[in-house]
Amino acid sequence: AQKITQTQPGMFVQEKEAVTLDCTYDTSDQSYGLFWYKQPSSGEMIFLIYQGSYDEQNATEGRYSLNFQKARKSANLVISASQLGDSAMYFCAMSLNQAGTALIFGKGTTLSVSS
Amino acid sequence: SAVISQKPSRDICQRGTSLTIQCQVDSQVTMMFWYRQQPGQSLTLIATANQGSEATYESGFVIDKFPISRPNLTFSTLTVSNMSPEDSSIYLCSAQRGAAGAEAFFGQGTRLTVV
Numbered sequence: 001a002q003k004i005t006q007t008q009p010g011m012f013v014q015e016k017e018a019v020t021l022d023c024t025y026d027t028s029d030q031s032y033g034l035f036w037y038k039q040p041s042s043g044e045m046i047f048l049i050y051q052g053s054y055d056e057q058n059a060t061e062g063r064y065s066l067n068f069q070k071a072r073k074s075a076n077l078v079i080s081a082s083q084l085g086d087s088a089m090y091f092c093a094m095s096l097n098q099a100g101t102a103l104i105f106g107k108g109t110t111l112s113v114s115s
Numbered sequence: 116s117a118v119i120s121q122k123p124s125r126d127i128c129q130r131g132t133s134l135t136i137q138c139q140v141d142s143q144v145t146m147m148f149w150y151r152q153q154p155g156q157s158l159t160l161i162a163t164a165n166q167g168s169e170a171t172y173e174s175g176f177v178i179d180k181f182p183i184s185r186p187n188l189t190f191s192t193l194t195v196s197n198m199s200p201e202d203s204s205i206y207l208c209s210a211q212r213g214a215a216g217a218e219a220f221f222g223q224g225t226r227l228t229v230v
Binding site for chain 2: 033035037042043044045047050091093095102103105106107108
């Protein structure tokens with residue numbers, strides 16, 4: 001069965017430091033996509049970054065990078081130079097390479113950034 | 116990307132009443148989904164909204180409680196019927212364009228409180 005595991009309920013980081021949020025996944029499919037979303041207290045889901053299973057290079061989007069280790073089935077999110085506005089819930093999610101499948105979400109990690 | 120307008124953004128409702136949530140996408144999308152996010156929890160898929168036919172519900176969710184419509188490729192509604200305090204959650208609609216591994220776009224969410 002497909003599953004996303006986020007083992008860190010909460011993470012704390014100081015402003016300007018880097019932080020890594022862990023995500024492991026389980027699927028027998030060869031073709032899949034991995035996503036990270038940010039959910040601030042307002043409740044909206046903000047797309048951060050995407051990694052396809054066949055992408056050879058790690059995805060990067062500004063201060064966000066995805067550390068993709070396919071053999072380990074991990075897709076950790078790295079946020080560089082943390083900002084106070086990064087404080088939010090972060091979800092790792094997976095989509096399967098099949099038409100009509102919804103995203104599968106992990107339980108999320110709450111990130112708190114302090115000054 | 117696609118822009119999804121979801122309304123209402125929040126509501127406080129009396130138990131036993133029903134609320135209809137609307138989701139409008141600014142362009143045609145293949146798939147639309149409805150999620151529930153209970154307080155402090157991850158996103159749980161309620162159903163896939165199928166254009167022109169009955170929605171496909173996940174285990175634990177039934178049409179009588181969560182009727183869904185999708186009359187065209189850009190619009191869907193979710194009704195939460197005969198509400199109880201246990202229905203207090205954030206409800207999110209999501210849209211995906213194309214098939215395999217497509218990014219999911221989210222509406223702003225509806226924060227529902229049942230009293």
